[in-house]
Amino acid sequence: MTAVTRFPTGGQYVDALQNPRLCFRDPELQTARPQADSLGRPKAISGNFASVFSVTTAAGQRYAIKCFTRNIPDQEKRYRAVSDHLRRLPHRWKIGFDYQPAGIMVAGQTYPILRMEWVEAVGLIRWIEDHLGDRDALFTLAGHFADLTNDLARAGIAHGDLQHGNLLVASDGALKLVDYDGMYVPALAGMAATEHGHRHYQSPGRANAGFGPDLDRFSNWLIYFSLVAISADATLWHTLHEPGGEHLLLTDADFADISTSTRMAALMRHHVEDISQLATQVADLATRPLSALPNLVPLQEINVPAPSTQAPTQTGLPQWMSSHVQKASPPPPALVPLGDHHQLVRWTRITILGLWIATALTLMVVAATDMVAGATTLLGLALALLASRAFYAFLPEHKVRKTIADQHHQAHRQTALAAKTTAILEKERDRRQGDDARHAQADAQSMQALRQRQRHELDAFDRATTTQVSPLNALIVSVSAKQREEINEALALLQQQYVTTYLKRFVLRSGLITGIGEGTVASLRAHGITTPADFRDVVYTAGGYGQRSEVHIVLTSGRSVHVHGVGETRAVALREWRRAHLDRALRQPELPIALPQTMLQQIEARYATERQRVEAQREALQRDRTSHRTALTQKHTQEMKQLTDTHNRRVQSATVAAQDIIRRISEERTRHQALIRKEQDLLRELQAYRHVSYGRFMRRVLFGKVRA
Amino acid sequence: MPYSAEISRSNPTCFVFLVDQSASMSDSIGGETPNSKAAVVSDAINRLLTELSVKCAKEEGVRDYFHVAVVGYGHNNVGSAYGGALAGRDLVPLSQIAENPARVEQRSKKVPDGAGGLVETTVTFPVWMDPVSNGGTPMRQAIEYAHHLVDKWLSEHPACFPPIVLNLTDGEANDGDPVVPAAAIQSLASADGPVLLFNLHVSDAGGSPVTFPDADAGLPDAYARTLFGMSSALPSHMRAYAAQEGFTVSEGTRGFVYNADITSVVQFLDIGTRASDLR
Numbered sequence: 004m005t006a007v008t009r010f011p012t013g014g015q016y017v018d019a020l021q022n023p024r025l026c027f028r029d030p031e032l033q034t035a036r037p038q039a040d041s042l043g044r045p046k047a048i049s050g051n052f053a054s055v056f057s058v059t060t061a062a063g064q065r066y067a068i069k070c071f072t073r074n075i076p077d078q079e080k081r082y083r084a085v086s087d088h089l090r091r092l093p094h095r096w097k098i099g100f101d102y103q104p105a106g107i108m109v110a111g112q113t114y115p116i117l118r119m120e121w122v123e124a125v126g127l128i129r130w131i132e133d134h135l136g137d138r139d140a141l142f143t144l145a146g147h148f149a150d151l152t153n154d155l156a157r158a159g160i161a162h163g164d165l166q167h168g169n170l171l172v173a174s175d176g177a178l179k180l181v182d183y184d185g186m187y188v189p190a191l192a193g194m195a196a197t198e199h200g201h202r203h204y205q206s207p208g209r210a211n212a213g214f215g216p217d218l219d220r221f222s223n224w225l226i227y228f229s230l231v232a233i234s235a236d237a238t239l240w241h242t243l244h245e246p247g248g249e250h251l252l253l254t255d256a257d258f259a260d261i262s263t264s265t266r267m268a269a270l271m272r273h274h275v276e277d278i279s280q281l282a283t284q285v286a287d288l289a290t291r292p293l294s295a296l297p298n299l300v301p302l303q304e305i306n307v308p309a310p311s312t313q314a315p316t317q318t319g320l321p322q323w324m325s326s327h328v329q330k331a332s333p334p335p336p337a338l339v340p341l342g343d344h345h346q347l348v349r350w351t352r353i354t355i356l357g358l359w360i361a362t363a364l365t366l367m368v369v370a371a372t373d374m375v376a377g378a379t380t381l382l383g384l385a386l387a388l389l390a391s392r393a394f395y396a397f398l399p400e401h402k403v404r405k406t407i408a409d410q411h412h413q414a415h416r417q418t419a420l421a422a423k424t425t426a427i428l429e430k431e432r433d434r435r436q437g438d439d440a441r442h443a444q445a446d447a448q449s450m451q452a453l454r455q456r457q458r459h460e461l462d463a464f465d466r467a468t469t470t471q472v473s474p475l476n477a478l479i480v481s482v483s484a485k486q487r488e489e490i491n492e493a494l495a496l497l498q499q500q501y502v503t504t505y506l507k508r509f510v511l512r513s514g515l516i517t518g519i520g521e522g523t524v525a526s527l528r529a530h531g532i533t534t535p536a537d538f539r540d541v542v543y544t545a546g547g548y549g550q551r552s553e554v555h556i557v558l559t560s561g562r563s564v565h566v567h568g569v570g571e572t573r574a575v576a577l578r579e580w581r582r583a584h585l586d587r588a589l590r591q592p593e594l595p596i597a598l599p600q601t602m603l604q605q606i607e608a609r610y611a612t613e614r615q616r617v618e619a620q621r622e623a624l625q626r627d628r629t630s631h632r633t634a635l636t637q638k639h640t641q642e643m644k645q646l647t648d649t650h651n652r653r654v655q656s657a658t659v660a661a662q663d664i665i666r667r668i669s670e671e672r673t674r675h676q677a678l679i680r681k682e683q684d685l686l687r688e689l690q691a692y693r694h695v696s697y698g699r700f701m702r703r704v705l706f707g708k709v710r711a
Numbered sequence: 712m713p714y715s716a717e718i719s720r721s722n723p724t725c726f727v728f729l730v731d732q733s734a735s736m737s738d739s740i741g742g743e744t745p746n747s748k749a750a751v752v753s754d755a756i757n758r759l760l761t762e763l764s765v766k767c768a769k770e771e772g773v774r775d776y777f778h779v780a781v782v783g784y785g786h787n788n789v790g791s792a793y794g795g796a797l798a799g800r801d802l803v804p805l806s807q808i809a810e811n812p813a814r815v816e817q818r819s820k821k822v823p824d825g826a827g828g829l830v831e832t833t834v835t836f837p838v839w840m841d842p843v844s845n846g847g848t849p850m851r852q853a854i855e856y857a858h859h860l861v862d863k864w865l866s867e868h869p870a871c872f873p874p875i876v877l878n879l880t881d882g883e884a885n886d887g888d889p890v891v892p893a894a895a896i897q898s899l900a901s902a903d904g905p906v907l908l909f910n911l912h913v914s915d916a917g918g919s920p921v922t923f924p925d926a927d928a929g930l931p932d933a934y935a936r937t938l939f940g941m942s943s944a945l946p947s948h949m950r951a952y953a954a955q956e957g958f959t960v961s962e963g964t965r966g967f968v969y970n971a972d973i974t975s976v977v978q979f980l981d982i983g984t985r986a987s988d989l990r
């Protein structure tokens with residue numbers, strides 16, 4: 004054991020740091036001011052082995068000062084070796100430090116400190132919570148972490164305590180590794196580990212692992228996997244990480260018994276294949292010794308199926324529209340003129356003329372009233388109009404134009420319809436996305452609620468077990484204590500017997516003790532006192548009011564007697580005589596120092612039955628509790644499995660439905676796009692016929708030049 | 712294995728301090744600078760609360776690894792002994808304790824200057840409770856009060872590290888035999904093991920200070936022996952820490968201290984999630 008084993012408490016360091024000039028040895032630190040807490044005292048950041056303080060020197064340099072509260076064997080040697088080894092490495096994650104073996108004075112004693120560069124960074128859990136949902140950031144950090152583990156592995160180093168508290172993330176996303184107390188470097192081969200690391204980051208194999216380069220193997224995989232899983236599915240953080248918990252997604256209980264772990268089950272059955280595969284791998288690694296674990300191999304990318312809960316990117320024009328807009332319109336088709344159609348024009352004219360004449364004749368013959376005349380004129384006009392339209396309808400270019408116009412009209416209607424369908428589908432998609440998000444959240448909540456209920460149920464069950472078992476434990480302890488006591492008593496009795504026999508050999512004779520003559524010997528004999536074995540002690544009874552105090556001799560029986568003629572002086576002499584023989588008796592080699600084997604066995608046998616009875620009772624109780632507990636955890640696993648399966652099914656069918664609707668939207672958009680194009684083409688064609696019209700035709704009929 | 716549960720924000724545990732405030736506590740305890748027993752005990756409590764706060768301090772502040780009650784007994788009544796903003800409260804989350812001492816004193820202290828001399832400096836000393844001493848010693852009632860607090864806590868936190876009840880007293884109970892309720896509170900358990908009852912005995916009976924004994928043979932009087940008898944055995948990892956700090960320990964070592972410093976009890980707790988190799 005080293006010289007100093009008792010270290011100051013965190014509170015004592017807080018006191019000492021109030022006077023940096025007195026407590027520090029380093030002149031630079033003597034000028035430093037510690038960062039203060041809300042009460043104005045130096046603010047500590049404590050771990051289990053140390054308290055760390057942030058101080059700023061007069062020159063403005065900021066340091067982290069680590070003050071140790073527990074002894075770490077060979078600390079100086081370890082830090083020197085780590086420092087030498089790290090000096091040669093260029094890595095970004097390391098922090099500079101300086102071990103000062105007598106850096107601080109507390110209550111008149113010096114203790115070591117570690118002066119480190121202050122790392123401006125946040126702890127891993129805080130960082131994760133700040134970046135939840137940022138898939139890329141988390142995946143990138145996982146990559147950085149993988150790089151870090153490979154740096155360490157290549158350099159033959161193990162950190163020994165990889166965990167969220169020792170991984171800090173700087174504002175530029177760089178990872179920083181702190182706390183090198185338990186670090187292994189090759190120069191330390193053969194020494195013992197100082198600690199076993201954070202409990203939620205170790206496989207059960209860690210306890211038996213020595214101190215070597217493979218200490219981090221399991222933690223590496225575990226941390227990497229957790230980061231990747233959170234990156235792929237942020238809801239895992241809400242369902243598996245306990246608020247305020249000192250772990251990422253999994254805890255030591257999950258590795259200790261993978262088959263009953265509901266957390267493991269949720270991960271191994273996860274709908275994202277990369278997660279379920281990595282989870283299965285981590286579960287497998289937890290069952291193997293550290294030395295058998297491979298180095299971390301990071302994923303190149305993570306494959307997450309189209310999440311229905313993510314809104315499509317809505318920036319800029321939709322793809323279908325931009326392609327449409329960008330395309331230059333083709334040159335318009337040549338204008339189609341209204342043909343001459345002499346024949347038809349002529350026939351039209353003749354018909355109209357005929358009708359005029361017929362109308363005029365009718366009016367003359369009938370000589371009708373004004374009203375009838377008007378009606379007839381109108382009729383004539385109408386007939387002329389109808390006839391001319393009929394002739395116009397015979398024009399071939401009009402027939403073509405009409406077909407195009409019809410097509411255009413139809414295309415227009417279809418375009419509008421397609422637009423409406425797309426809008427309906429999009430609305431449907433948005434509604435589904437909202438529903439899916441709500442379902443996912445509800446599922447996450449019910450999983451968390453179930454986990455909490457199960458945890459409480461199991462904890463309460465375990466509590467009941469302990470409450471029942473503890474009294475039996477106490478009984479066993481007390482049986483053992485009673486046995487020890489009885490053995491001691493039996494031995495004491497044996498020793499007493501020996502002493503009595505021994506003392507009986509010395510018979511009091513006159514003149515043997517100065518001042519004790521024949522008469523006193525006789526009076527003593529009258530009370531049965533002849534050897535030192537016949538009395539125990541000499542006492543003075545307090546004299547009552549008006550009485551003298553008397554000397555009494557305490558007999559072996561416990562009764563005390565007053566012996567005539569034995570006053571204070573003789574009593575003291577008697578006591579001395581007895582003590583001298585007693586001392587000698589106790590020094591005799593024949594004095595029994597242990598119970599004879601047979602007696603010992605007798606006593607042990609008697610207690611063994613008692614102990615076995617209680618032990619059997621305890622065992623039966625434990626068996627019973629264990630089987631009930633197994634049933635309980637099975638029920639829990641089943642419940643969780645059901646919920647996880649329902650959730651997975653829902654996610655899967657939602658994904659399918661989402662993909663379906665997204666496909667339909669895109670089909671509808673393609674169709675819409677084609678229709679718009681068609682409509683525009685038709686429109687352009689139609690415009691080529693803008694000279695083919697009834698008006699132009701009539702103008703030609705009425706005012707056109709008449710050619711032969 | 713019992714006493715291995717993690718102490719963390721998601722698995723907090725509780726501490727109940729029972730403070731004797733009876734009239735006999737005003738007697739002075741010997742030593743270089745004689746001090747009343749009541750002052751010794753309140754200093755011990757204030758120091759324990761400071762140590763707990765420092766031990767649970769992280770970059771963002773003090774974490775609620777513990778909920779702590781300070782229960783005074785004397786003047787024939789039992790109740791919260793907090794002063795200031797926390798007055799009247801029973802179990803208080805540690806972060807609130809750290810933020811709310813009744814006041815912060817400046818205490819002057821002579822410390823070695825490193826060159827063989829002494830210099831006078833001042834250090835701050837947060838105070839949560841002041842010394843009080845009057846009336847009888849309802850220790851039995853106090854332990855029952857703690858029983859009630861701990862029982863309720865356990866039903867809400869069935870798997871926590873077993874709650875620790877620390878009784879600071881001169882031992883002269885006058886409301887009946889404290890051994891019975893002491894046994895009763897130790898029969899409460901979390902999944903991780905039975906409740907721990909530790910005792911700090913401040914006494915003017917003399918004799919040398921005793922820390923974590925495993926037998927009552929060397930104890931000066933019947934009060935000390937009774938308190939020793941009702942103290943729980945130290946769990947194995949605490950025993951290992953005690954051994955590491957130079958105390959001699961055995962299976963029978965108990966959480967009992969006679970006229971000595973009790974703050975090491977806080978040092979022996981594995982806070983956070985460290986599976987220390989001393990288990």
Ligand SMILES: Nc1ncnc2c1ncn2[C@@H]1O[C@H](COP(=O)(O)OP(=O)(O)OP(=O)(O)O)[C@@H](O)[C@H]1O
Binds near residue numbers: 052055181183983
């Ligand atoms: N150089 C540093 N710069 C900034 N913060 C630091 C530095 N070193 C340590 N810290 C902070 O102090 C905390 C405790 O430090 P450290 O882990 O070294 O102590 P420990 O007692 O060994 O803790 P643990 O119980 O985690 O092993 C760290 O979690 C970190 O937040």
